[in-house]
Amino acid sequence: MKQAITLRLRIVLAANETQLLQETMCQFAAGCQLVSQYLFDHEFVLDQYALHKALYHRLRADIGLKSQMAQSVIRHVVANYKTVQTQMKSEPYAFKDRYTGQWTRCPRDLTWLRRPLQYRKPQLKLVRNRDWSWLQDDRLSLNTLAKRIRVTPYLHGFEQYLTPDWQLGVATVVRTGAHYFLHIAVTKEIDTVDRPHVKDIVGIDRGLRFVLVSHNGAGQTNFVSGKAIANKRAKYHRTRQKLQRKNTKSAKRCLRRLSGRENRWMSDVNHRLSKTLVSQASPNTLFVVEDLTGIRQQLGRQALTRRELHSWSFFELEQYLRYKAALAGHAVIAVPAQYTSQRCPKCGRIDKNQRDQENHTYHCVSCSYQSNDDRIAAMNLFTLGQQYQSGSNHPRFIKEVIG
Template identity: 75%
Template sequence: MKQAVTLKMRITLTAEDALLLQETMRQFALGCQLVSQYVFDHEFVLDQYALHEALYRQLRTEFGLKAQMAQSAIRLVVGNYKTVQTQMKDEPYTFQDRYTGAWTRCPRDLTWLRQPLQYRQPQLKLVRNRDWSWLQDGRLSLNTLAKRIRVTPHVQGFEQYLAPDWKLGTATVVHTGGHYFLHIAATKELPAVDRTQLENIVGIDRGLRFVLVSHDTAGHTSFVSGKAITNKRAKYNRLRQQLQRKHTKSAKRRLGRLSGRENRWMSDVNHCLSKTLVANASPKTLFVVEDLTGVRQQSRSQAQARRELHSWAFFELEQFLRYKAVLAGYEVVAVSAQYTSQRCAQCGRIDETQRDRQRHEYRCTVCGYQSNDDRIAAMNLVTLGQQYVAGNNRPRFTKEVIG
């Protein structure tokens, strides 16, 4: 199997080269905006050949993009639209009939977009050995509209990914916090994990009250409180509301910086959580998580809880866990979340009334088993993991069959 990671290296360059790079990033973003507008105006055509025929010369003449940069702009926009297309398909619009109370799911596609995808921030995609390459002195050669420039990368912490068994690919230039970064895609071929050889299973329930609750086959349960994170999220939200009410340019600039700071902090939290899970796992471990696709559309809670749910980076945590686990020789599988918090982990009875959401407790009326409802969910994920190891590719619980 192929595992991909992104190396986020800071680069240093002269003031003159910084101006050249910044101008190239600006023109590239304008080129992407042109492609995005064309896709939006022409019934979302996502055929790269058709877009090349229609826009290649204009990208070269109007924005001065090099040949490979023009191709990269088209490829980037097409990839972004396809990603949005997949997200819309996975998260249909859900609404409730005001008379019958019935909920309806309406499929969505790109025609639901009210405006084309925006590329306001300067950015640049560089193809390996065409637009960027390593030099013998350890520096990097980057292509700009005017000339090639040489920059110094800070590779500390990335040495393992610079080995011959890792293949480096397209790089993205990012300017944030007064520094330039190069985000380089790296891939490596790894042996596939034999599920029949997995010995330890860890069920991971993610939520707001507890960031995560893990339970393994040995009966060990760990709780990670989300109180501190929720409080900091609320602090960011209050500050964001204050700035939005001002409607000034300085407030808008600060909102942008605030958003970046909050996202970086949240990513660091998810990195630390996933790293700890992998580091504490025993050999031959399977991590089982809930498939939370569409969790935002399914939320019908009060406004504050809904905001917290939408701002929580559930998918990012899963992504970080996946690549860290694969690199360590483990496996991660996402299973159906249906009934995981309603099923008794001891006798298998499924009954929603047995769960007290206010007190976060689960009490089975049949066998009398009682525990924290998040712990119950993690225990049930272990059961689904056992089914997966036994050969079931899509394990799930149903009310008709009691596990």
């Protein structure tokens, strides 16, 4: 299989090169907005050939883009709309009938969009060996609307991905504050871990109270508390509220500085958590996580604030775990989350009343087994991993109907 990651390299530019690159990024974003508006006005026909025929000359003449950049604009916008289309299909609109009390789910598509996708932030997509290339003096050659420029990248440990077994791909130029970064997509062909070669299984339960709880074949359970993370997120939230209430120019400047800082901090936390899981695992380990697709819609009916619900970065943690595990020779599978917190891992009895969510405890009325409810979920995920290792392609728990 091919494993893809993104190298985030900071690049150093001269004063005149900064202006050239910034102008190119602004025009590229303007081209993206033109294509986005055209798709919105023409029933979202995501056909690159048709878009090329309709918009290529406008992108060249009106926006001033070069040939390769005009094609990159079309591909980039089409890919974004396809991503939104997939997200809408996976999260249908749900509403409750006030007469019958039943919930109805309506499928969604791109026609539900009230406005086209916006491209206000300057950006630039560069194709390998056409718009950007690596020079012999370890500098990078980047294409702009005026001319090609040479920039110096800061590698900072990314040298391991510049070997011949890694294939360089499309690069994206972004600006964060006063600095410019080049995000380079690299891919590598790696070997997958077959089921017979799995030597250990680790079940991982993710949540808010505990960021993750892991349980392995030796019976060891590790808890990572989410209290410190929740406190820091609450601190960021209070700071933003305070600055928004002031609504002064200095407060707005401070908000711009804080923009993205919380997300970068949380990404670093997820990186360290996933790295620890992978580094401490034995060779050929199978990590089992819950498939949490649509979990926000399900938890939205519970007693959780909107801020708590949408600041839960469970998907990012899973993505980091997947690529780090693949590079280290491990495997990750996602299994259905049904009954993982209701099933007794000892006798297999499934009863939601056995779990006390307020006190975070679990007590089986059949075999009297007791433990932390998050630990119970991790143990059940370990059991699903055993089912997968035994040959089941769709491991899951099924509740038996008694009587």
